[in-house]
Amino acid sequence: MVDVIVFAVAGLIVLAGGLGVVLNSNPVRSALSLVASFFGVAVLFVLQEAHFLALVQIVVYAGAIVVLFLFVIMLLGVDEVEDLSIEPLSGQRIGGLLAGAALLVFLLGGLFLSGGDEGAVAVTGTESVTQPIDETQPNIDNLATDLFGRNVLAFEATALLLTIATVGAVVLVRNAGAEDLSVDEPGRADH
Amino acid sequence: MIPVALLAAESAAPAPFALLPSLIAVPVLTAVFIALLPANRGDFAKAAALVGSTITGAISLFVLAVFEKGDPGFQLVSQHSWVSSLGLSWILGVDGISLFLVVLTGILFPIAIVTTEAHHEPKPYYLWLMLLMAGSMGAFLALDLLLFFLFFEVVLVPMYFLIGGWGHGERVKAAMKFFLYTMAASALMLVGIVSLAVLVGRETGVPTFDVRVLAENSDVLSHTAALLIFLSFATAFAVKVPLFPLHTWLPDAHTEAPTAGSVILAGVMLKLGTYGFIRFGLYLLPEIAHELAWIFLTLGVVGIVYGAAVATMQKDLKRLVAYSSIAHLGFIVLGVFAMNAQGLTGAVLQMVNHGVSTGALFILVGWVYERRHTREIALLGGLQGVAPIMAAVFTVVMLSSIGLPGLNGFVGEFLILLGAFSSARWWAVVGVSGVILAALYLLWAYQRVFHGPVSGDNEKMSDLKLSEMFGIAPLIALIIAMGVYPKPILDRIEPSVDALVAHIGQRVDGFSEQEPEPVAPAGVDELIATAEASGHGGEAEAQEAEEGAE
């Protein structure tokens, strides 16, 4: 029962943080709302007894990444307040709202109506449907076994992914530099 | 050189060498050879095309010579597995039904090449013609349903380029229309072919597209399946023929096509439709063909009357010939769906006849256009005076097209009407009117173009050159020979037709009841003999005399 209550509270924090990110007109507040959301997620990890993950969530996400965000926001100018009354694409908010609502209905339906004969598998706050984590070993050991054992390929593939991201980022921001060459115009046949 | 290359492809054939594959391979190799020629030497390309097509024609005549007269089955069969995982095999063979279409293809192509000129870019022009020849040969020879479809579809590409690249007026539009019409119609045929093979293969356990196997086992299909498959085939063939409501591509394609294209289109490619009806309609799915015969009889008859009526109203000579094709093909369909020996024999013969005479007509119209740069009937007139030889040739060809006794057209039409009369009386009665209308529009056109006073530019028109006379002479000879003595041809067609009719009789309940009696081969000849004896035979001779005089 305690589980359910903690889950509900943490879930609400996550949601509120998420809404705060979207609804705040001041980017700094948005970034701080994100931190709140990350903390909620960390609590959820603790609930699943994944203490190491909870720690990483706070150190890496709430610590490093959000700080990076704040740096960027400060560099761009903290006074930039976006005028929310202007819609760049007319009707996009309504459309987004509808699409989001549709997805919500779809997923809630999936969560609450599933299970067939055995009854609904709704939110229970119980631990994950996979086998319980080996309690005899420290959490980090479990994680390492999983990461470097079963999922080692995925782990290594992530390295490749990061390499690509780095190469791509460097290439795209590099100054094109080269001289402008003459261009063959489309639809014109006379040069 | 060429036979050696082919010997490798054919291992154990009854013929001295791979006779039937060479009919396809020689034009293909010629096309490859042409592709390697320098682009600025059009005369080389034409010479190569002429040699290649003549060799192919000679091989087709050799096939005719070695063809066993009394054998109703497929002869000179060349069978190899090709894509065994798909059940696709390379099976070629001729029987009495396809034999003369093969020969017709072999003869018409060299004649079309010799009698016409490519006005620009001769190299690709002859290349496409050679590929067209290979494709047409393949379609008539294929005994594998899928192989047939491959050839049936692939001929669209060269024809598309010929019409679009070397045609007149709205050539691009006509070419697009031609390609898309035919492709749309045969799209569903592919589904039909595959479904047929799958459904039959499920029963027999061996997936195959071999027409002979499919025809023997197609009775395992449910009625609905057979009906749908037949309809998918029939749509493709009906567009190709073309049958009445689906004919609208033909006048455009014919009119805008270059002369050689029109000759081949009318002479060879339209026959793919009627041949398809016989081989892949009647033979493969006789029950449904019999059940739906009334539809096709009706459409055929409508085509006869409609084609003739519209032809009468044409102001353009080439368009007139194009519409006359619709009428003539209507006759052939009437004969096919009469579904008896006379009707089918007549239909097969008439396919050849139509190829010869309409091919010749298109060549003549092409010559007129080359000289006068118009095909408007109103602008022509009195050509007989300035071009008497052309007028004479035109007369013979026209009379053959009308169906004058003693010329080839008569034999086919007579047999068709005879056959239709015994199994589909009222359709035949309406169909007869087509003969009268044909006389009307062709004679009228002849009168307007060749008779009357010579006026304007017409005075300067030159008569046929010697080379042109040599070019068209084989067709004139065929027109007369087939009209006077069709027996050798009928002797070869009939056994296969009889076998087909027997196959239908076996499969369709109560089929033989409506047929008066199986007609022995001799019976047909007697009928023709009677017809010729009754006073018409003399006209042909008079015609020949007239030709000689001029």
Next chain:
Amino acid sequence: MIALVAQDTQTVALPGPPVVWSLLWPFLILAVGGVLLVTVTSVVPVLRGRSFPAAFTCLTALASGLSLIPVWQRVDRLDLVGGTIGSGTEGPRSLVSGAYAVDGFTVFVTGVICVSVFLTALLLDGYLRREGLDGPEWYVLMLMSASGGVLLASANDLIVSFLGLEILSIAAYVMAALHLRRAESQEAGFKYFVLGALASAFFLYGIALVYGATGSTTLQGIFAAGPNAAGLDPRTDSSLILAGMALLLVGFAFKVSAVPFHFWAPDVYQGAPSPVVAFMASGVKVAGFAGLARIFLYAFQPYWADWRPAIAALAVLSTIVGGLLALAQRNVKRMLAYSSINHAGFMLLAIHAAASPDDGGQRGAEALLFYLLAYTVMVTGTFGVATIVGGRGDGRHDLDDYRGLSRSNPLLAGVMAILLFSQAGVPFTSGFFAKFRVIGALASDGSYALGGAAMLAAVISAVLYLRIVVSMFLIDNGEAHEADHEAVDAVAGGRAAPEAEGDTLVEASPEASVLTSVRAPAPTALLAVCLAAAVTLVLGLLPDLGGGILSDAASALLLAG
């Protein structure tokens, strides 16, 4: 292998999973090749020239392709050591603790991706020279993207699938935007990135839901969680699974540009550099289809009756909408984008048939594989010709830019005609047999109506190929526009092409109108398109690839069923 320091400072040995390196070579060569290229060219600036990276990429693709031969032999002999799933004869044989599947299907798809990389590298060479761009980054990104594609096709675990998909896509986003001087290119890259990221989000959410429902991310685990016992209804009433499958399908549908998730394709294809489009349309799409096929035909096989109708709907919509929308276009790259949507429909139909429990299944899987190969070659060649015709600046993609190509460069026009007719499905080309196999599989499955609809859509799409052919061969003077428009009107029932400004065309003599880049294209690019046309013709004459490769590879995909 890896040592960890535990709480009481006692060293705990962590044994990694057994890895059969020799079977990973095809993947590793591509991935390491990419990393090596970026390293070497950074360290040795001399090698940053234009020839070395292209040659290196071609050789890498070739090496990866050749390394498939021993893998194929080993797979065929079934003598695999290393981790296997299930009883060893069932399910894909796999490596690295079951994350990476090595079977005939993987080998085949890897081969197809290598073909795509090889041809695109040749195209890129000519393109970069013409555009005055340098930099090995294009090749680096392509090699890495290809390795991601191989990973996606070989993934035996949804996490690995996702990573493969991301490696594949992110490199492609960057490549689309890589022509830094062209705003269109940047815009295309951005569009591709945003929509691709959305698709990835769907994909990831789908993985989460499936994991939640089945408790496993491995394909084997998901399969085992399903009602796969004989006699059970092949459906599920678990909405969690259904929602997960739906989201995964949406993610894949974005990647393979199936209608109604196709909106990005025409814009991106139009804006991105042409050789990159060649790779996007071939390699990226092939990998997407491979992943889709493996996940759905294997992991979700127990629920085939649930997802099959969705695939059928996507397929029919793609074939028809792809064909119809192409009619209104005048930009060749846009037209080809719609044509690739049409092809995607056909490949989805093959997957539909492959899900069939009877003999349509095997034929469907074979049809899919053959289609992937034929399509890759065709589409790379076609966009290759578009690259050449595009001229400097890569902007000449209007139908009118193809006018008179048969005179200015008959070889190029002939090659394009072969490729276009093949795409239209004319006999004796690979395109015909690709479509034929799909129709055959559908007929074996009893889905005649789907086959009929697909063939009619193929005829509609034939119009677009014919219009390009008309431009290249049949039009050389002022009648261009009228004739073309009328031709379209004739088939589209009076539907007029929207552009009317074509009348302002400059009439020039044929000689003057020919660009140097078209008259004398880069030899490497010409080689690529000629190779593509040749393979298209050879596959049209030998559509069973001369052996049982196709059927072996296909049955590997279906072992689960």
